[in-house]
Amino acid sequence: xxxxxxxxxxxxxxxxxxxxxxxxxxxxxxxxxxxxxxxxxxxxxxxxxxxxxxxxxxxxxxxxxxxxxxxxxxxxxxxxxxxxxxxxxxxxxxxxxxxxxxxxxxxxxxxxxxxxxxxxxxxxxxxxxxxxxxxxxxxxxxxxxxxxxxxxxxxxxxxxxxxxxxxxxxxxxxxxxxxxxxxxxxxxxxxxxxxxxxxxxxxxxxxxxxxxxxxxxxxxxxxxxxxxxxxxxxxxxx
Amino acid sequence: xxxxxxxxxxxxxxxxxxxxxxxxxxxxxxxxxxxxxxxxxxxxxxxxxxxxxxxxxxxxxxxxxxxxxxxxxxxxxxxxxxxxxxxxxxxxxxxxxxxxxxxxxxxxxxxxxxxxxxxxxxxxxxxxxxxxxxxxxxxxxxxxxxxxxxxxxxxxxxxxxxxxxxxxxxxxxxxxxxxxxxxxxxxxxxxxxxxxxxxxxxxxxxxxxxxxxxxxxxxxxxxxxxxxxxxxx
Numbered sequence: 001x002x003x004x005x006x007x008x009x010x011x012x013x014x015x016x017x018x019x020x021x022x023x024x025x026x027x028x029x030x031x032x033x034x035x036x037x038x039x040x041x042x043x044x045x046x047x048x049x050x051x052x053x054x055x056x057x058x059x060x061x062x063x064x065x066x067x068x069x070x071x072x073x074x075x076x077x078x079x080x081x082x083x084x085x086x087x088x089x090x091x092x093x094x095x096x097x098x099x100x101x102x103x104x105x106x107x108x109x110x111x112x113x114x115x116x117x118x119x120x121x122x123x124x125x126x127x128x129x130x131x132x133x134x135x136x137x138x139x140x141x142x143x144x145x146x147x148x149x150x151x152x153x154x155x156x157x158x159x160x161x162x163x164x165x166x167x168x169x170x171x172x173x174x175x176x177x178x179x180x181x182x183x184x185x186x187x188x189x190x191x192x193x194x195x196x197x198x199x200x201x202x203x204x205x206x207x208x209x210x211x212x213x214x215x216x217x218x219x220x221x222x223x224x225x226x227x228x229x230x231x232x233x234x235x236x237x238x
Numbered sequence: 239x240x241x242x243x244x245x246x247x248x249x250x251x252x253x254x255x256x257x258x259x260x261x262x263x264x265x266x267x268x269x270x271x272x273x274x275x276x277x278x279x280x281x282x283x284x285x286x287x288x289x290x291x292x293x294x295x296x297x298x299x300x301x302x303x304x305x306x307x308x309x310x311x312x313x314x315x316x317x318x319x320x321x322x323x324x325x326x327x328x329x330x331x332x333x334x335x336x337x338x339x340x341x342x343x344x345x346x347x348x349x350x351x352x353x354x355x356x357x358x359x360x361x362x363x364x365x366x367x368x369x370x371x372x373x374x375x376x377x378x379x380x381x382x383x384x385x386x387x388x389x390x391x392x393x394x395x396x397x398x399x400x401x402x403x404x405x406x407x408x409x410x411x412x413x414x415x416x417x418x419x420x421x422x423x424x425x426x427x428x429x430x431x432x433x434x435x436x437x438x439x440x441x442x443x444x445x446x447x448x449x450x451x452x453x454x455x456x457x458x459x460x461x462x463x464x465x466x467x468x469x470x471x
């Protein structure tokens with residue numbers, strides 16, 4: 001196990017034709033918060049713990065359901081069989097020096113799973129949105145089929161060196177670059193600022209549920225969000 | 239009006255590049271080779287009944303005062319000031335004095351043989367009690383202990399840690415590793431008040447250690463010490 005990514009997906013489980021959602025640790029953690037909402041709302045099942053030296057370890061109790069004592073670790077894989085949806089949740093950060101190795105080894109795992117496509121969720125600084133008329137999202141995709149939803153969003157353009165640059169989006173563009181030659185991949189980035197990013201996560205959830213045609217009857221807030229920002233301000237002050 | 243909200247950047251503006259754009263290819267593996275046991279030919283005992291891993295300055299101070307760990311270490315990882323001590327009766331203590339968050343996974347992997355040969359792994363780490371998040375813990379004692387475990391344990395000293403509180407550091411790395419490899423591990427988080435250690439606020443920690451270490455444990459006594467920094471000097 002040393003030096004290598006360790007994702008023990010049960011052998012009887014096939015992820016063929018699943019869509020995998022991966023958040024990038026970025027401004028306001030919008031991607032991770034969105035995955036939290038997905039895990040809670042779709043009651044996704046944990047199927048693997050991901051271990052790699054790049055992942056800074058952390059453990060806690062079940063962040064979705066208080067009644068169920070179950071240890072959650074820094075990086076885990078979840079699935080929902082009905083929706084054919086898989087999601088990786090990252091609860092800490094990725095060590096910079098080992099990040100590329102992690103992303104490349106993650107790609108090798110992903111190729112074995114024979115997924116339908118991968119969705120990367122990230123966020124960038126709100127002050128980078130130079131035109132308020134634009135959608136608050138940008139996207140990047142290597143999918144050939146057109147989507148009505150994508151036509152409403154702004155496509156990320158490469159800089160003069162041919163690289164994609166999204167400030168504050170963590171490893172999102174690098175992961176896209178690593179995956180995109182062999183995996184169908186789409187990246188969504190939301191403009192945001194650090195602060196209470198729960199509304200951003202709600203909006204991002206709405207976007208990806210439309211894009212992936214996922215039906216979410218009731219959005220459930222994970223218990224781990226309980227103390228994030230205290231109670232809303234009193235209406236008396238307005 | 240089409241340009242309302244547009245920012246026209248002056249040409250004098252300095253452009254900055256994102257540090258995260260160019261991830262180094264091989265630095266990680268160069269770094270990994272630095273973690274070497276001082277005695278690299280030493281074989282790990284085949285059967286370890288209890289392996290106790292302790293980190294953070296406060297807990298290390300308690301252990302150094304109250305447990306007989308002042309003898310020579312069995313082995314050391316010099317780079318992270320990690321030492322392993324034989325405490326007799328098939329019990330071993332690992333003291334980790336210095337580490338950064340980025341290498342806890344690597345330290346865990348270096349400890350692999352020790353972990354795999356242990357029947358019971360116990361990790362102790364600590365944080366300030368002010369950062370504990372709960373509905374109401376006004377009635378809590380100054381020092382209280384929470385734990386996460388692979389298999390349920392029975393003791394009266396700690397309750398299960400509730401979300402959104404987290405255990406980080408080596409205790410988190412070892413618990414994660416144990417879950418993946420089916421090892422029996424419990425990580426305890428000691429929430430300490432921000433005050434000098436004394437016989438009262440260390441009592442729970444010593445009571446907990448008595449559950450896993452059957453040798454002599456001295457009570458902790460408050461002593462006058464010079465501050466470790468020169469802020470008030």
